[in-house]
Amino acid sequence: KQEVTQIPAALSVPEGENLVLNCSFTDSAIYNLQWFRQDPGKGLTSLLLIQSSQREQTSGRLNASLDKSSGRSTLYIAASQPGDSATYLCAVGNFNKFYFGSGTKLNVKP
């Protein structure tokens, strides 16, 4: 059974800092991996989706990498801003469902 782990559970950084969020998964037979953002009291917003054949995806200040063989993905956020404060979840796609990690709660201090 697929298990997804995210470390750290919480992270606090000053504004402007570059940061990396980590996601690991136990079964490397995945279709894709997706990073989501969750704001308090809100649903999830998809940030980046990496297919199993890809190594990375970029959107603006965000860059997600995937190393399927080692069961790892990272989300790199450049020049962090207070508006980036949220919980970030990764989800591994296997056939027709996603397995989610418990998220990293990010706080970017002004």
Add this chain to the structure above:
Amino acid sequence: DTAVSQTPKYLVTQMGNDKSIKCEQNLGHDTMYWYKQDSKKFLKIMFSYNNKELIINETVPNRFSPKSPDKAHLNLHINSLELGDSAVYFCASSQDISVNQPQHFGDGTRLSIL
């Protein structure tokens, strides 16, 4: 326009009661989902429907019964509510059942059992 909308946003009720949560999507998607997010923030799939047909039933107790009257709606009815049912329930939709399609989430329904 809200893409995926759930009602109610908050639901506080007594143990043993029966309650329903409604979900509607206006994206024209074929597939809809129910997820449960527990206190530790783990999000787990409960059900998925594709064109009103049940695709995934992830070993959820029989007290939970989803109903899809049409592909734009997926409601969740819960009988005999228990303390352990307290969680945030999210509805989501995607173009089809493939995980290669991005999922769009509602804002969640926070269910609290007294």
